[in-house]
Amino acid sequence: MSSTIELGKISLSVFGESHGPAIGVVIDNLPAGEEIDIEKLLEFMARRAPKKDGTSTMRNETDFPNIISGFYNGKTTGEALCAVIKNSDQHSNDYKDISSLARPGHADYTGYVRYNGANDRRGGGHFSGRLTASLVFAGAICGQMLEKRGIVTGAHIYSIANKKDTAFDPARLNAKTLQAVKKKYLPVIDDNADEKMRTVIQKARESLDSVGGIIECGAIGVPCGIGDPVFGGLENRISQLVFAIPAVKGIEFGAGFAAAELMGSQNNDEFYIEENMVKTRTNNAGGILGGISNGMPIIFRAAFKPTPSIARPQNTVDFVQNKNDVIEIKGRHDPCIVPRAVPCVEAALNIALMSFLC
């Protein structure tokens, strides 16, 4: 359990380093005979690609996933599906001179200690955000399988710095909202939020700084009864996957941290019958009770810290020479990775949900 994870019958093995030859993923034990629409898959992955409008890095990442096993005649074979994504445009030199200076907020130092200096640190190595391309690939595959089972998932930028989008309506979230937001350049519900967020990102860029944000993610159509108690609940599994996305520092389901300030009589979601189905009027539970789906929309939010790579000089240490120093990070970096992280969070949810359905 490190870059490989077993989730019910499915397992995932993510590999690669930022500046090595390639990254990729093996997904084992997917259901057989599932059609995968490659165009849709690439669209999903494209949502993670750098934005060309200044809200993200200008690196030209080409993330074409070369599927080398487990896929035949347009369908999953049911056997281990491996996709390899070549690395290119690596500009290793950008990183050359900082190799033993710990970039604050990065895993340079912890990775160095963990691996006794043997890990490939160029560009963040295995800790790079680039690795999320593998997660997104797996999530795109799972998303298509979920749709065939009547489940639609989606995510939007809930906030960047202190600029907030309209939140999902937890009890009435619908497919239209989830689909609409996917098509937007900045995935927000409220177009005013788009403007404010661009501005705050642009300002961060100009001041050689960065901003973080919160992504809200949801699923509709998940039938009641999915999940397991104790360690195998939806919350356990979703969070285990979401924390695989670099920069995530928190996760909350339904009312989340706000529930801690509610009274029980406010927070409890009363049940009622509508069209012969059990529903709840509110959805503070985020669709999950006892780790198990209750048939209402599943809702959670993930908090992203601001991009640690900033161009300003920062105090730090040289962890090889064990002495204080100052670092100036060169290269091109996202002043805000939140927009590109939206499909990553959605991917984590897709994988978690699909893992319970096969």
Add this chain to the structure above:
Amino acid sequence: MSSTIELGKISLSVFGESHGPAIGVVIDNLPAGEEIDIEKLLEFMARRAPKKDGTSTMRNETDFPNIISGFYNGKTTGEALCAVIKNSDQHSNDYKDISSLARPGHADYTGYVRYNGANDRRGGGHFSGRLTASLVFAGAICGQMLEKRGIVTGAHIYSIANKKDTAFDPARLNAKTLQAVKKKYLPVIDDNADEKMRTVIQKARESLDSVGGIIECGAIGVPCGIGDPVFGGLENRISQLVFAIPAVKGIEFGAGFAAAELMGSQNNDEFYIEENMVKTRTNNAGGILGGISNGMPIIFRAAFKPTPSIARPQNTVDFVQNKNDVIEIKGRHDPCIVPRAVPCVEAALNIALMSFLC
């Protein structure tokens, strides 16, 4: 992966239902030859027991863990350690008449659907908070092992409803603070917070309602380099365990959700050398970078929703007859489970940390 979890070399298997004969846990592959101080173990477990001052239920739970394997001559044998905790004082009748009415906020309905009605629903069955006694037992064992390795963990009530305690000082958390809070009846740092929290709990009780809160948990002495990237990071593993505690709806590490509103230059923890060790001046990372410990205190917070069992009449459904109804929950219930949940959160951290150290 449901009530059994594999964590590196260790695995945990939690069993039992609230009104069955017993609950318990099997911990497999613990290090051999570790002395366990049973008195200290019972003290740890006693912190989870109901408080007798009105802040919690008056049920007389006796949680004596009967260790039936893996423990010999005062030491772990290295083989599967099983503890059984008998159930008593069950008062099943209290629950009799509500058995097919879904208590809002509880897993009655979701568990019923998940298990096709076959699960033992009395008193919440396997979903009951009582199951956390097993987790606390395992955490108490792991805590003693951590101490021998120079690691001290602890937790306090960060807030109940909107009443807040002083937060841990993330960069300067010390053993004294962690130890002191354990001895308090209500585990808070600030004695004024104690008073305010009691009052808000008492008011909730009187109004037949309940309140939630946030628990903050920390560890000091964790060496740099503990944890794994991607799926096996400290955050992934800790959250997987923390979400096994009923009523947890969110978790955040270090600055957590607040980090989403900081600038990179504010959130980045600058490194420096002190006494030949690499440290950071701030600790917004909560001691974790890239899933791996950086040698600073590990800090996280877990949000608990208010106790779903409230005495007020609530609208709900009869999920067997599929019709609307009203429920009045009888029996004795905590108006706030947060005080008793403190050792549960600490236990989750202990287990997670220990799983990386063997």
Add this chain to the structure above:
Amino acid sequence: MSSTIELGKISLSVFGESHGPAIGVVIDNLPAGEEIDIEKLLEFMARRAPKKDGTSTMRNETDFPNIISGFYNGKTTGEALCAVIKNSDQHSNDYKDISSLARPGHADYTGYVRYNGANDRRGGGHFSGRLTASLVFAGAICGQMLEKRGIVTGAHIYSIANKKDTAFDPARLNAKTLQAVKKKYLPVIDDNADEKMRTVIQKARESLDSVGGIIECGAIGVPCGIGDPVFGGLENRISQLVFAIPAVKGIEFGAGFAAAELMGSQNNDEFYIEENMVKTRTNNAGGILGGISNGMPIIFRAAFKPTPSIARPQNTVDFVQNKNDVIEIKGRHDPCIVPRAVPCVEAALNIALMSFLC
């Protein structure tokens, strides 16, 4: 992965030491709502109990499994099922004086090194054959579930020393044969074999020696398509479980080792259609091709070494004092554990098969 094993969705956690308070097992994630006939369960377990005719030890083991979770109203709840079997009649004194002398063929020395001397060595501790009572309990539960799915399993003594029973007819094995042999005192097909085997065991006892043997095990009614390729095949999983039974030193499927001397044209099982079903005329494959069942009977054999506890003086070492010595094992021991191991092997198969069906 030691005394806990994950098998598809099911997991098993076996605990206990021979002379500790109890042994037992937790089975997690069994299907919910499955009726368990306790009488039949005890009958299954009784087949593992010592025989009173001199073919086995005279120790009076009472193996009553106290089910303390996961079982309610005569049915599985779907949640972790735990059974505890108390130890009694332990006669620790028998073993007292040999505690640092390695009994040849036993795990005294290897366990001592593995656990740095901390393991409970009394009576073999966690390595004792007594632990198989837990496996048999789990196998008895799974066996009842298999029967409801049209699958019947069974096992017989294929040989003791050089005395052989009639082998199962691999292509025509039927329920009648499997059921008949279960009722016999010595589970053999050929009554003449019974006599010869008793004699060889009796002789071994009289000469203060012991004998081993081979158990053949089979299943009918397993539909085609059960199992997984590579690491998750039927052979991989069955053998992983069978080697959990102490004294097993080999396993073979279908023609097994004999297949290594056949020509391809002899060993290949030709397919044909009968009653609209695909069958094979021979069954050298033991019902498994590529790790996956082909619809024919599943057949395998497990080789048991002779009981290592023999009353004769044996050269050995004192592994604490690190010097040569001579051991005389006292106490009551089976001159042949094969008859009692029959339900253990059957249990391993039942667990393996059931793990693929839920």
Add this chain to the structure above:
Amino acid sequence: MSSTIELGKISLSVFGESHGPAIGVVIDNLPAGEEIDIEKLLEFMARRAPKKDGTSTMRNETDFPNIISGFYNGKTTGEALCAVIKNSDQHSNDYKDISSLARPGHADYTGYVRYNGANDRRGGGHFSGRLTASLVFAGAICGQMLEKRGIVTGAHIYSIANKKDTAFDPARLNAKTLQAVKKKYLPVIDDNADEKMRTVIQKARESLDSVGGIIECGAIGVPCGIGDPVFGGLENRISQLVFAIPAVKGIEFGAGFAAAELMGSQNNDEFYIEENMVKTRTNNAGGILGGISNGMPIIFRAAFKPTPSIARPQNTVDFVQNKNDVIEIKGRHDPCIVPRAVPCVEAALNIALMSFLC
């Protein structure tokens, strides 16, 4: 758990189909900073390549492993190591006309049912012996790590059909024997056996038939105390890996099936002290007691059935049309896969041992 396996801290994920673009493997959590000699790695893998003397297929497999992650500056990085081996020379047409006829002894029919016809059946697909190149790659990596820890492993052809090589001397196996046999074209100890085996293979080829055999494998230098009881023993883990090699139908450790005919007094390996170390005079245990190494050589044998692909016409079924038919397998096939399987068995042992040492 199918083509992915977790073994202690290591995990393995094997992917690919015989006629797809590539096969490969991800090995997660290897120790960091281990030098890998690529030349030696290729030599190891070359031992699996087809022999050019008529003892195996004439297919020109090029098995060059392209390491795309986890390897940097000649050393393991400690992160997921992925190797991709391109497929070439696929001659799919050879298999075209037999695609719905079940080749006897192959997984065509069982795979078809398991995957509802969606698996890539060309050339055996995921069930092909070609997949063992991935296993051998992983085993070669682990073998180099073992050597640095003083452990040497090796394997030889114990028998082909009824032609036997000299067996390993179980109590006195040494590095010289293990190394010498690796360099031979046919890995046998006794040069006379080489001649006899070639003849029996040649005869099989001429008669359009095939032969199987037994491979014996051993390790020296494994310290006492490696392994775990119950499900995590050396035997459990080795057999779980060995049964991942197609055509294996049996495995035995030490005296194995022969032990079933020995008396306890013959089979027990008496301990003695030599040069301050605990040893056994005989080694019927194959170096394993209670699942744990005892410091003596580890010895086991795996039985391979004869190659199921034979050129003779065979009765079979068309599993799509569900009718009887006759198959004539075209293409080039090994009349005996045993020589090429030798490094596969060795690889399985290497992986199993290394999984206990990290």
